[in-house]
Amino acid sequence: MLQDEIKEIRDVLREVKYPGTSKNIVELDMVQRIRIEGDKVAFRLVFQKSDDPFVNTITKKCRSLLVDYKEVDIETVFMHDLERPLSLEKVKNIIAISSGKGGVGKSTVAANLAVALALQGYKVGLVDADIFGPSVPKMFGCEEAQPYIEKIDEQDMIVPVEKYGVKILSIGFFIDPESAAVWRGPMASNALKQMVEQGYWDELDYMLIDLPPGTSDIHLTLVQTVALTGAIVVSTPQQVALADAVKGINMFESPGINVPVLGLVENMSWFTPAELPENKYYIFGKEGAKRLAEERGIPLLGQIPIVQSICDGGDDGKPVALDPDSITGAAFTRLAEEVVKAVEENHAQAKRVRVNHK
DSSP states (O other), X not given: OHHHHHHHHHHHHTTOBOTTSSOBTXXXXXXXXXXXXXXXXXXXXXXXXXXXXXHHHHHHHHHHHOTTSSEEEEEEEEGGGSOOOGGGTTEEEEEEEEESSSSSOHHHHXXXXXXXXXXXXXXXXXXXXXXTOOOHHHHXXXXXXXXXXXXXXXXXXXXXXXXXXXXXEEGGGTSOGGGGGXXXXXXXXXXXXXXXXXXXXXXXXXXXXXXXXXXXHHHHHHHHHSOOSEEEEEEXXXXXXXXXXXXXXXXXXXXXXXXXXXXXXXXXXXXXXXXXXXXXXXXXXXXXXXXXXXXXXXXXEEEEEEOHHHHHHHHHTOOGGGOTTSHHHHHHHHHHHHHHHHHHXXXXXXXXXXXXXX
16 A cells, blocks of 8 residues: 555655764654655655755665665755745744743743833734643733634634733643643644644744743654744753753754754843842852853843742733833843844844855
């Protein structure tokens, strides 16, 4: 049967490892659209970037393994050249917000960054893909919201909830919070794809995706689903958090994923009492993320202090970024400005690379 033959081809191509990783090209979802006609096989190899140094190596390896076919037609395509889903056609930048471990305030950073960007006049969307603790609905005070389906251009689309100028879709809108943590990888990955690809996002300057902590199948699904502009890694100054942040950076920069790390955000940089705004108490260590950023040659996008209001704002559904005159609100305003600069520099760098390859 044809399906059995396609499966055999996939099994053969599993022998092709992406250089520098332990994963094979089938596992990375690089092999797509396999077609068989008699003794001819054709398929598509999808690479993340047009300057991938292993295009020829991998293509030749695939041909050498498929010796049972007289003709092997391999189409090499690049993620940015693929047609985007309808929902993402008008989305200019997609940024993953990641952390190596839980408890560092990643979702707080994602939520407040989204609000800060919206206050600066940008059109912003926020996808809460953190299955272990989908906290965005609570942070925005919209836990009871129920996104609905609307037929747009003959397709069923999920209309995001909108609050504080941010369009929001969260796994928390669709599941019992008590069962979120027991989701298996494929279930969570499919939910993420559905929110991203079936959400009616319309025009966005920035889509932020709040990922689960650590590195998992969901992260791999994301880079296979959309062409990410880049990733932001959140950490605290603590050494244990920084060690996990390094893993996150390494994951995005690995050859099989190859997503630019726009920079680091150091959360809980210091404690400042509201009544003593000039005082700084470095209760988790001092400038650990700053040193890591310097070591890795990536920007430190911001340092966010601990103030009681940041906790109160999250619990009350009013992100502190709504008050840009407050200590923490001002920090998120600066963070948003630095993120915009980092994205613009990333685009400029990509353009220089394309010019140099012509």
